[in-house]
Amino acid sequence: MMEPAMPGLQRMPLRYKFWAVNALALLCVLILVLVAMTLEQRSVNQARQEQARDLLRIWHGADPGELSGPLQPLVIEPDEQDPQLRHLAQSANSEPRWVPVSGLVLWGEEQLIGAWTLYQPGAQVLAVQVRGKSFQQIFIQRAGLYALAVFLLMLAVLAGSQLLIRFIEGHQRQLRRMAHYDGLTGLPNRVLAMNRLQHALERIKRRGGHLAVVFIDLDRFKTINDSYGHGFGDAVLQAVAERLQSRCREEDTLSRLGGDEFLLILESLSSPWQASQVARDLLSLLERPLLLADEREVYVSASLGIALFPGDGLDATELVRNADAAMFRAKSRGRNTYSHYLPCLTEQARERFELERALRTALANGELSLNYQPLVSLEHGQGLGAEVLLSWHSPSHGQVPPARFIPLAEDSGLIVPIGSWVLNQACQQAQQWRSQGLELETLAVNLSPVQFLHQDIVALVGAALESSGLPAQHLELEITEGALMHHSAQAEQTLKALKALGVRVALDDFGTGYSSLAYLRRFPLDKLKIDKSFLAEVPANQGDCQLVHTIIELAHNLGLRVLAEGIERSEQWHWLQTQHCELGQGFLFARPMPAEAFANWWAAQPLSATPQPVS
Ligand SMILES: Nc1nc2c(ncn2[C@@H]2O[C@@H]3COP(=O)(O)O[C@H]4[C@@H](O)[C@H](n5cnc6c(=O)[nH]c(N)nc65)O[C@@H]4COP(=O)(O)O[C@H]3[C@H]2O)c(=O)[nH]1
Incomplete structure (x- = not known):
């Protein structure tokens, strides 16, 4: 068998998985936002640099050639000799900021992105400062958009994980059901029946009283299956389950052990003989034809074996085994009847099992x-x-x-x-x-x-x-x-x-x-x-x-x-x-x-x- 990839994760309770998935999703969304911001910052900054180069190209009327790489500001000293430059410097005060030059003003999205100029004879612009946008600026500008994106993404993740959880929980419920109930008839299966029998026995041991296990086996069911097909056989089993269930009290458990075998656990019996009465009732219930969904009528009969507690077994397994042996006794007495367990039946049941096994190969072996x-x-x-x-x-x-x-x-x-x-x-x-x-x-x-x-x-x-x-x-x-x-x-x-x-x-x-x-x-x-x-x-x-x-x-x-x-x-x-x-x-x-x-x-x-x- 393949080892599960992450056994620790598989064992983790679902609610922790939910939070782990959401935290991971949040982290992913944040990383996504950061990456988006970085990319935007880079592209905005690059656009600025391009603009500045274009500007220089216009001002110089030619390719600024040697100007490569990010453009740097040229600092104008306050004691600049040139009156215009001095004026510029004064306008800027001690705070470096953008100052319009000869009517050339560049505007970014909301912010001035003009240029520092060095006014020299000939009034040429020598350098342009282009400041990039900071991370913070980008964030402030786009805060609303990012918040909306984060909100929507988290909403999607939450909804997705909720759906996933519902799906997994539904699946788990179905698995639990499959593990305890018979898919065909909806009755408890062998596992649940044995479980209930064990609990019932514990109760009886504490409080006293009687309990009976009735093993029910349909007569010649295999032939119905082989002759009319498994679909028909399934419909018969469903109809039988329904018919038997109609006789059961709430405290009784009717289960399907598999094939055509059913087990009825009768709790709180006032006397052991009550089990015989139930067996007789079940047999007469089956005497009436079963009406299948397609309106077909089928006749079936069953052989029933009864094992009582206390008396016929110490634990659940022994009781069921002995009820099974009693059922075979009913079969050998002509079927369509019930029988109580007798100690000698265990050995007979073993012999019969051996004989049937040998018979299976008898024809092929000549x-x-x-x-x-x-x-x-x-x-x-x-x-x-x-x-x-x-x-x-x-x-x-x-x-x-x-x-x-x-x-x-x-x-x-x-x-x-x-x-x-x-x-x-x-x-x-x-x-x-x-x-x-x-x-x-x-x-x-x-x-x-x-x-x-x-x-x-x-x-x-x-x-x-x-x-x-x-x-x-x-x-x-x-x-x-x-x-x-x-x-x-x-x-x-x-x-x-x-x-x-x-x-x-x-x-x-x-x-x-x-x-x-x-x-x-x-x-x-x-x-x-x-x-x-x-x-x-x-x-x-x-x-x-x-x-x-x-x-x-x-x-x-x-x-x-x-x-x-x-x-x-x-x-x-x-x-x-x-x-x-x-x-x-x-x-x-x-x-x-x-x-x-x-x-x-x-x-x-x-x-x-x-x-x-x-x-
Ligand atoms: N005591 C005594 N017995 C005599 C006498 N004459 C004949 N018998 C036995 O009586 C049985 C007659 O067959 P059956 O009543 O059809 O009863 C048959 C029949 O119901 C069944 N059986 C046998 N072969 C087949 C078969 O091929 N198919 C089916 N479905 N049943 C079979 O098994 C039953 C028993 O078969 P066998 O043991 O071979 O037993 C045979 C035969 O050996 C006699 O004078 N005294």
């Missing part, structure tokens, strides 16, 4: 691969297609299950590039198999709600089909209820556009979410996948049997095909056959496997199979 799990006809156990399942083998974390890394990828926005890669890779693979005679009826690819809602999924699917050459009717997209839940109108449009491409759509994990019948009726779906948790105790558990039976019947009534997930035992398969469930998937038939193994499995399957459990 650590991701695809497995294919057969989808079979339950009528005779014949393979009809495959579900594509992502697999991550990390050098540092080993085999990481999708249930662990997919939510991380969704939160960090990494699901967008990863999901695109999966789709393209899977379509290429399916088309390659088709060209080798391995004709899958269905290739099912999972779509994250993040991709479904925020990425231009229609264009992505279209491009993947086109570049691979896979006929659209062989591609099935698996979406979960979560994708349809919040933004139904948008989801309906996307689904219709996908269907127009010719692909099929399956509703995954049915029964684990809202299981809304309205979705089944409203959206153009082709298939329903019953979650494996419902099959686990079938056929032993009557209640589960009843439930699965109802789902199958309902789906059939709505014209949907049904696939049962997680079939591990023959009795499950046989029971499902009695229910006329046409499709299945599970370890009983085959586990997910790499492409090559899948091709072998497909080639080896008998035309009609009675499956054996696989190891």
Whole structure:
């Protein structure tokens, strides 16, 4: 970094700088006046000398030749013999002054500048005295003008320095603001928030009471940013800040820590449970759509983490860190909820951070691969297609299950590039198999709600089909209820556009979410996948049997095909056959496997199979 040129000057308070600048300006003005006076004095004196020479030239009728340099007076003694000279001398008295000679009188501006003459036979003027103007004379003559000039110059300097000071002070205020407030939302930034939290903690330590730190993180915000651009993301953040602020009391501090992270400091809580109430209020505030300046409506949700004082941390840094860990717990519990800090979360937060860091480079490092799990006809156990399942083998974390890394990828926005890669890779693979005679009826690819809602999924699917050459009717997209839940109108449009491409759509994990019948009726779906948790105790558990039976019947009534997930035992398969469930998937038939193994499995399957459990 460059050293400041004059560190002493930079540290000087502004008012001293002001006086220093003005004193310097005054000095400059004085020097300017002095220089002007000297120059004027010189030029006036020079003009006098010139006049005198001209005079001599006239009197002599010729060039006075030898007269060079400043002209000197010739002193006439009072006892001069010549009557005229004596008269001149007498007129002058003892005081030397200008005396007119033969009617020749020279006048300066206000003062007589005539000549001493030496009257000699022939009455010739021999010498002329030309006195220069003194400094004082010049000053007296021009005092008014100089005073006006000094006044005007000083006025200009004063006005200038005032303007400069205002500009600098404005700049300093802006810098102070920038150092403490977030430019986008106008909320206090991390520095000011930490500062206020420290002071609040000191107050609480002195007076007692409770304080809560609420860490707020928008769900899947990065995807909004990546999909719609940063301008849109900024507008969403501003609208969120405004919405959250509307719930805050004067003594609370809502701040933006950066990105999509906000921190709310709740002081003077009557009880620690009040923080949970505030968290619930904030979540319900965000349920209503945000109206952006351009009239667009956006839906967002947030995950909130709460850390309390006393109890969850000793100082500001620890409290914020623990509230952050609690927020991640809320995320892992399905987002759009809040969670309190638990001591075990600190370690989990560290692990999650490490995992996310590793995931960032996983795609580029070739650590991701695809497995294919057969989808079979339950009528005779014949393979009809495959579900594509992502697999991550990390050098540092080993085999990481999708249930662990997919939510991380969704939160960090990494699901967008990863999901695109999966789709393209899977379509290429399916088309390659088709060209080798391995004709899958269905290739099912999972779509994250993040991709479904925020990425231009229609264009992505279209491009993947086109570049691979896979006929659209062989591609099935698996979406979960979560994708349809919040933004139904948008989801309906996307689904219709996908269907127009010719692909099929399956509703995954049915029964684990809202299981809304309205979705089944409203959206153009082709298939329903019953979650494996419902099959686990079938056929032993009557209640589960009843439930699965109802789902199958309902789906059939709505014209949907049904696939049962997680079939591990023959009795499950046989029971499902009695229910006329046409499709299945599970370890009983085959586990997910790499492409090559899948091709072998497909080639080896008998035309009609009675499956054996696989190891
Ligand atoms: N216990 C048991 N499990 C069985 C059986 N048969 C299949 N499974 C497992 O059930 C999951 C089926 O996938 P899913 O419900 O779509 O659930 C998937 C899906 O939601 C998600 N996922 C996997 N790959 C992708 C992907 O490429 N994109 C997205 N967005 N999500 C993916 O991760 C979830 C878990 O994937 P996996 O761990 O591979 O787990 C797979 C599969 O290995 C069985 O008989 N018994």
